Amino acid sequence: MSAAAQDFLRRAAEKSADLLHRQTIRRGIDSYDAAVGRGRSRFSDWQAARERAFRIKQEAVSHLDQYLLRFEQNIQARGGHVFWAADAAEARNYVLDLAQRKQVKRIVKSKSMVTEEIHLNETLEKSGLEVWETDLGEYIVQLRNEPPYHIVTPAMHLTRTQIADLFQQKIGGVTSDDPPGLVAIARRKLRQAFFSADMGISGANFLVADAGMVALNTNEGNGRLCTTLPRIHVVMAGIEKVIPRLQDLATLWPVLATSGTGQHLTSYCTLIGGRRAAGEVDGPEEFHVVLLDNGRSELLADPEQREVLHCIRCGACLNACPIFRNVGGHAYGTTYQGPIGSVLTPHLRGLEFSHLSFASSLCGACTETCPVKINLHHHLLENRRDAIAAGARPWTERMAFRVWRWVMASAARFRFFGWLGKTGLRMVNALGLTGTALDPLRKWSKYRVPPELPAASFRQIWKESYAGK
């Protein structure tokens, strides 16, 4: 088993037994579920909205080169810079080099998962730059020196008391743990950063090809301040973020907001085409877009998995997933958590993350909720197949399946081993060895009461009561 798989199992066991964590996550997801229910009911046809969103993304992804080129051309026509980064290192170095050349000291960041993916903050901070995460949830996890817990709600695992303690320790001046007071403390601190920063870094929700604009959604408005006040604005985006037309946002904006938080629209749906234009009141002097590949073109080369690039990072599959709900976001040890993370990470970081393909009950809740109709649980199954073909599974598992196949291929063997298993389990239970090292089902029965074994097998019941009737 890979070290990553062992860590995952350990953290998953710890977190699923942590009662405070369970309670916090349940409350968070319950309120999300209620909001999404209300949000979807505002559509006259939610399924048609999903189909439209799927078709827009499919068109974009299947003509990716054309739309990226159109986007680039339009950005450059407005005086913006477009940089193509093949991997994480190239993207990090571009931003670092730019910051150093422009004598940047302080950077404010709007929430961006792709900058988490390439570990941008570490690189910038190591070189002596000050980096401020400005989304409240991101700011909280940055103060705790931990990665985001969830794609959309990074501090979902924390209670107000924990956040109040953190703020008191790191900022001071906390008088109570009521959320408005805590938000006010962060607001005061972060406004100082906004108004003194030299560079703003944002992600992108969509790159609009025909308009040559970056669409950026934030509720807090931190994305607005990051792209208004500092003298340089850098956008970091995966190449799959491009969409064909401005009008596509009439579908994608409400679909993203509803799936992300249950809102009809995110408070600030913002389009940025470049630096401050002649005659405008404010805005940055320089505008850069970094288009990141980092494994995405490989995913594109696999027609079976290509649609994973449709993902709009709404987080809905995380909230729907029974595994995520129990083990939480940090157990995964990945940038992207939950079903989409389990599908994506083996492609981005290699087969030592193939165990995540098995961290699923294949219930399909993710596929059903996905607003761009990614067949997530099928992709988990395909990843399982590929992991086995690549020999990335332990030899004990391969042996076990070989034996299982051999047993299942003959009625006599099936009967014999069925009898052996039942008798063995009866003995283990009768001797009080349930859950111990001698119990072959210990992984199951360690935390659960073993089910009563039936007196007769199905074959016996069939033979005695139904056969020949």
Added chain:
Amino acid sequence: MPENSVGSRSQILGRIQTALKKPSPSLPEVALPPIFAAVNNPLERFQQECALIQVECVLTSDLAGSRAAIEKTLGSVPAGEVFLQDAPELKKIAEGWSVQRPLRWSSQGPPPETTQATVTLAEALVALTGSVLTSAACGGRGASIVPDCHIVLAKAEQIVPDLETALAQVVERGTAKTNSYVGLITGSSRTADIEKILVLGAHGPRRLVVIVQKQS
């Protein structure tokens, strides 16, 4: 890095083009139904939507009424400078008003950090979602995000029924071409990052006040 230095551009484009030689399955053409029910009474709907997202919507019948509504709103804003978009309508409003505050017009530069309130026009209002469509031409980028209170003055005929109409108008009028910023604002700045509890005024305006004037 100079403008022409573009990183691994040709390498990435080459990989994409090779990848796409294996085509995606083509989808059958289908006529999809609209995803939202049609908006029948845009003004009424706009007011209803505002109420749902804590936006203060005030209906006025003329310029004098709008002036009074702005004065009233500013009366409840803490002392400090007010920033206004340098537009003829707003100049006309400020000429005859009773507000005793330092004013800064957008032609004098962007709103400073201490700006208590801003007054701007809008590109359009969207009935379906209770949104205000703004652009850099509406007093700049900061006007709608820096202050504690953002006041928008719009005409009733600026209300469009839905997002599709609003975005079509952006394309048709060239708003996205002539502005480096276009923004659809739906409610004031908010967060629910602490225990999913809604708090207004996360980084930007706590209050968004939309004054809809029925006659020009």
